[in-house]
Amino acid sequence: MVRWGPLLAWGGFLSFLAARPADALPATDWWLARFDKVVHAAFYAPLGALLHRAVRWRTALLSIGAGAGIGLAWGVIDECIQSSVPGRMADPLDVCADLLGAAAGGLLGRKLWRGYH
Numbered sequence: 485m486v487r488w489g490p491l492l493a494w495g496g497f498l499s500f501l502a503a504r505p506a507d508a509l510p511a512t513d514w515w516l517a518r519f520d521k522v523v524h525a526a527f528y529a530p531l532g533a534l535l536h537r538a539v540r541w542r543t544a545l546l547s548i549g550a551g552a553g554i555g556l557a558w559g560v561i562d563e564c565i566q567s568s569v570p571g572r573m574a575d576p577l578d579v580c581a582d583l584l585g586a587a588a589g590g591l592l593g594r595k596l597w598r599g600y601h
Contacts, residue, residue: 491534495558498527502562506571524578525585528555532589537597544594551590555583 501509532551541547559582563574 487538491531491538494530494534498531498558499562499565501527502565502572503569504572505569521577521581524559524581525588528559528582528585529589529592531555531558532586532591533593533596534589535586536590536593540597541590541594544591547590547594548587549590551593552583552587555586555589558586559583 531554532547535550535554536547539550541550556579559579562582563576563579566572567574
């Protein structure tokens, strides 16, 4: 559980944010709204990194692929949650940003936790 706990906690945090109504979220400036996909990727990168920390894939391709897979799965779930939350809407491009962020995070996790088994 020590390896999986941070991954599950971060995923739970992402789902918590997805389930918040629009009026419960902090107001964003216009410039932040323009970089929405970058924000998505940045929030999903730790998910990919923490997945690598939990599993410790031996190759970079597996780290990136597993990160992309969890980013896709969690992103779809979060967008489905958002589609039923007042003031929020699902956006397929958000899922793409989630996937890319988590894939990059998988590679980052490989660099951060190299040699730790």
